[in-house]
Amino acid sequence: MHRSSLADTPLLKISRSVSACAKCRKGKIKCDAKLPACTACERAGCEKECTAANNDQFARGKERSYVAALELRIEKLERRLSYARSMNASVALHGPDEPPAGDPSRKDSLALIRAAIHRKAARTQENADINTLVSDFGYLAVNTTTRDFEPSESNMTFARIVLAASTNDPVPEARTTNLPAEPTARALVQFYESNILPLYPAFSGTSLHALVSDVYQEHPRPIRSSEYWLFWMVLAIGSAAQSRSRRDEHYLNAVEFVARALPHADRALKPGYVTQVQSLLLLTQYAMLDPAHFDSWHPIGFACRAVVDQGLHQDPPHGQQMDPDSLDARRRAFYCVYALDRAISMAHARGFSFYDDAISVVLPSPFQASTPFSGAGPVAKPTADASVCLFRLRQLQSAWYQTLYQGNPTEPLPDAASFIWQKYFEMWEWSERLPASLPAAIRKMLDLELRYSYVFCIASSARRAQVPAYGRFLIFEHVIAYIDGIYDVANLAVNAAFYTYHDALRVFFMGSQFSAVLRDARDLLLTGAPIPPPLSSPGTVQPPPPPVNRGTGDNLDRSLRCLERVKLTLKLYGERWDDALSLMESFEATSADVWNDLTTRQATRMAVPTEQWQPLPVA
Structure with missing residues (x-):
């Protein structure tokens, strides 16, 4: 039945009580x-x-x-x-007079x-x-x-609401209507399948390769809009992930592929289907790589709303029989949204879209995944399921982030030290259980996530304002290890894992925490004297042991090198994302006092004759 207006018969669903206490x-x-x-x-x-x-x-x-x-x-x-x-x-x-009658284009x-x-x-x-x-x-x-x-009912579709909220700068019109060369498309699909799909398996690699084959057939079958959206967005993400500059060919091609995907948005983002969740996930992933055109905060918010409204945040009732593969696919789709929501919210220091208490979904079953390629060449040997490892880390991060940063700021956390050491131990235990068969690049990315999580958890928050000396020492060591690792990643020709603009935000956060601990406990940290863990009451969680220092030089040299690498890393990321240059300038301004003091100490030390100077011990 035709509806004259959305306001006449709104189809709304009550998802909360009429009156909360x-x-x-x-x-x-x-x-x-x-x-x-x-x-x-x-x-x-x-x-x-x-x-x-x-x-x-x-x-x-x-x-x-x-x-x-x-x-x-x-x-x-x-x-x-x-x-x-x-x-x-x-x-x-x-x-x-009324405006001219007619049927305006969308x-x-x-x-x-x-x-x-x-x-x-x-x-x-x-x-x-x-x-x-x-x-x-x-x-x-x-x-x-x-x-x-x-x-067909209204000129305003759900997809246009999503795009209007998510778009920063409009995407330029597509320059051509031709398909890219098939080898080019397959190479981008292979890159996505090898480096991004293992972390966020919202759909299968087999179906993706089958879709590419269908698109390039001489007489292709009728292909749905949601499939075209999948095809073009995977090409866009695969190309943008390999970009090193906002002016290089990879980035320009990525923008072109997105322009080709947008005409299919109305059907791809059509509410009420699993394809809507998958399409929103792809838009979120691309937005994380291209903040100039899209803001990732909004599409992940819509994706969270979609999984809740479709009931994916709850496992089916025990009485409902469901094929195990279908159940795992449902769970993977949910946890892909969950993982991205947690990562984006933490990077922007914002609240999660839903609390863990509202979730009742078992982690999907791990599977031995390989990276098949439809062309010639050997098939890579099976590797561990990296997505389940990432999902579990996001659960651990979510637990302490909700307590420390989303709890009532006026109520100090009772026994905060035991809480933090317990969460630290759980994350360390998670790292010790990582499968040995994980690809080296993904293991490197997870190690950086772990260092970032350690620092974020220990750092000062509204519910735990004071960081003890041992906590500052742990932050000092983990930040140096993180910055050394992400600096190497930023200098790689091609990233073999999913690194995005949010990594620039993390570098800025870690650098700011490093400056803060040096500002608060500079003399203690620079001496390199051992800082013993604080004594804990019997029956409480003990502090973690100090991390192993694999760096070179004393703590003064290490500190200067770390601050320098924060700026260099943000400068490298600034070639891809303008906002990273703003982060670099802000970091230089806020850390100037620490930098000047450290360089003065270094100059004073160099003025002392070598025979009178002994290097300070390193913790």
Whole structure:
């Protein structure tokens, strides 16, 4: 049945209770509004403090069902909408001429709407009324599984909402309509399958190679828009991941491939299908490589909303029979979204899209993955499933990040030292269990993630403001190891793992933490004297042992080399991403006092005769 307007019959889904109690609202916890106290308050032992029981509107005997609550709201909104339409009809009789009739193209539709608003005062009034009506629905969560965003029904589709929110600079128009040479396409697909798909296996490599074969057939089968989106976005990601400069051929080709994918966005991002989640994941991955055109924060947010609305954040009930392979594929799709959400949120120091308490999904089964190639040549020997290793690390990161950075900042964490040492030990234990068959490049990337996680977990936060001397020593050592590793990666001709713009953000974070510990405990760290772990009470978690120092030189030389490499790494990344140069300039400004002091100490030391100077011991 044809619908004249989205505002007439909105298809919205309630995904939260009508009225949350005060405690759940303050803690941003999902509230089921159960009486006499909600489940969250019952678990916390705060039944008497739950305001759901004191809310007269929803008190026992006066409960309102979701349907009843919506009926009252809809009745009110229908009256206001009717009034707005009558006022618009009245104004239209005396207003200026209507814009020319016709069927505007999708490309120009938004521009024509904006122009019409300026030409006709009645349109302005109508938009204001409709915006008021929409704001009254603000307490309802958007249901991304609705089929109401159809291109045939409305000029505004879900894909256009996603792209409008995610786009920084518009993507230039495609320069050609021809397919790239088949060897070129297969090489990019192979790069994606070897270096990115093992970490984020939202779809199978077999299906990807089959799609490439279908696209290059002389008489190809009918190919769906979601498949074209997959084809072009994989080429774009594979090309952008090999770029070394925003002016090189790899980057220019990546932008071209994205331009070829965008016309298929309406169908590829169509809500309610697993292909929507896969398509949003690809858009997020590309945005992480091309922040000039896309902001990765928004597409990963839409992807999280999609997996929740499709129920992928919960395993199927035990009574529901499901093929093991299909169940693993479902779990992998969820954890790909989960892993990217955690990584992006931490890099930007923002909150996660959903809490771990809302998730009930078992990690997918590890499998021995190989890197097949449809062309000639030997097949690589099987390697361990790197994705499950990455998913487990994201779970460990999520646990302490939620507690330290998303908890109530006004409530200090009780026994923070034991909590942090426990999380440190869990991450160390994870690293010790990594399979020996992991590819060297992926193992290197996971080791850098581990160093980054150590520093992030130990660093000062709102719930744990003071870092002990031993914690500063651990940060000092892990930052140096991280910067040495990422500096080598940044200088490689081709990255053999998934490194993105967020690695520039991590370099800036690690460099800032390094400057902070030197500023707070410079003399203690530069002497190189052993810093013993703090004494712990019996029965509490013991601090970790000091990391093994594999560097050369004393701590003064190591510190200067680390600060220099932070700037050099950000400069290298600045050739690919403009924002990395801004990070470099900001780091130089904030670390100038530390740099000047260290260079002065070095000059003073060099002025001392060699026979009177002995190198300081290294911890």
